[in-house]
Amino acid sequence: MTPSVLPRQDCAVLVVGGPTTVLDLGGLRIVSDPTFDDPGPHGYLTKTEGPAVTEDQLGAVDLVLVSHDNHADNFDDRGRAFAMAVPQLLTTTGGAERLGAPAIGLAAWNTDTLSRPDGDGELTVTAVPAVTAVHGPEDGDCDLDGNINCQAIGFVRAGEGLPTVYISGDNASLRTVAEITRSIPGIDAAVLHAGAARISGKFRDRAVSLDSIRAAAAAAVLGTRVNTPAHYSGWTHFTEGRDAIEHAFDDAGLTPVLRVADHGTWLPLLP
Template structure:
């Protein structure tokens, strides 16, 4: 069980749903350890009440048509292929949506892997994945941010070797164990585990979880920090999240983030999505709070999750970035299938 008794002075504690967990001490968890006991619900981590029927009805009335096929045809695609996996090379390849292939510390890690053409409730993906799953070998580890269908895709998971190391938020481990995965590690916010030379830390996010009508907030949600040893590059993967002061708390605890993978899509309408999804301007603001060196975009251009025009997230994030005056080369607005490499740190 996790020691949740330690708290910070009220004047030192951040506001918002992450407050209690932010105050808790960091804990190292063994990889693939035995199942752990968790609360029946994580609803106390919500930033705001979930919408009810009146809000859902308003959303339907306010909906506008999906973007045109012409917009879809303009989604940037670049088939770089995966680089050779090397212990001294850190690289990121955007597959689409929130799926990245991360080469870090000699491991190949997948974030929220979704290779399916369809997911429940939305139209088929606009363009094929930037890399075929059959090309992603080996798959050393998977990190999952939460259990929504566009981030936890059962058909893709079934295609992975059962000895793949899987890192998930609290309460989600049994979903993988039932499917035969043998190296499942569940973490609470601010906990960590180490696989070979790479450390995996679960950090707060402002979101929620559900896969069916009876499991709302039964498992946790979060982002991930991946770092190769103490001197290697550190990558932050936000998963799904709204904006909150936990970004500053992450920066305080992890003062050196080389690359932040931040979602920029699925934000319309704001009155409905603000609590759980960043818009492009908020993503740039979160990047500033994180004090990261570079930002890479995701969670757009793949599925029609909400009703903003397909290319609008890309256009707005570029405008928000330009307004900051930051160097343009620190924004990695990758095309689907594009690979970028992080230079080794010199200090």
């Protein structure tokens, strides 16, 4: 039996599992970092949980955002097939070259726009951060293009009458978060890739995504009123789960701005 399609929401976010999130904004359905494979090995990474929502349940999707195509925990096999069938796909410049059409590469601070079905103008998508990708510790070795680990971006979505939403991608740098707030003030909501992902032998086993304490610190730096964590379960190299995130936000006095629920649950993007 074909699963029922999730009804469109007015202004909400749903975490599918791993980093994968669905955002309904301005009449648009947007999916970030699609991962829909069943549990199992992906090279040196191992997936432990399937998606809470399948790609068939998402119905018509208007836009896919891929922070980077280099790692299976952000872009697995079924996620790739799904993304390539969507009308518009935004990713890194290198990712767009590897994937081909319909992928469009955005350099940091470049923007793209979509017409909104709700008739209220456009939704603007800006690629962040700037200069270098920090998908690891600040002092990690850089590649020839100056990226730590690989080229990776996050995204900020904005539109008239809508909350401005930041998706961090696998950025691990608070300095980058601070730079984003200076360049794009007034961000209302954030989807933060947490989980303290660690790869044995890489960067002395230090986290290549936000750990729980830095996720709470990022929320404080951003000043966002709604913060939804993703990228904290479903893969063996994610070392901090939901309990650690909730504890860190509580320690920081930020529980009122944390929005977390079981995967597959809609959460409002407005406070």
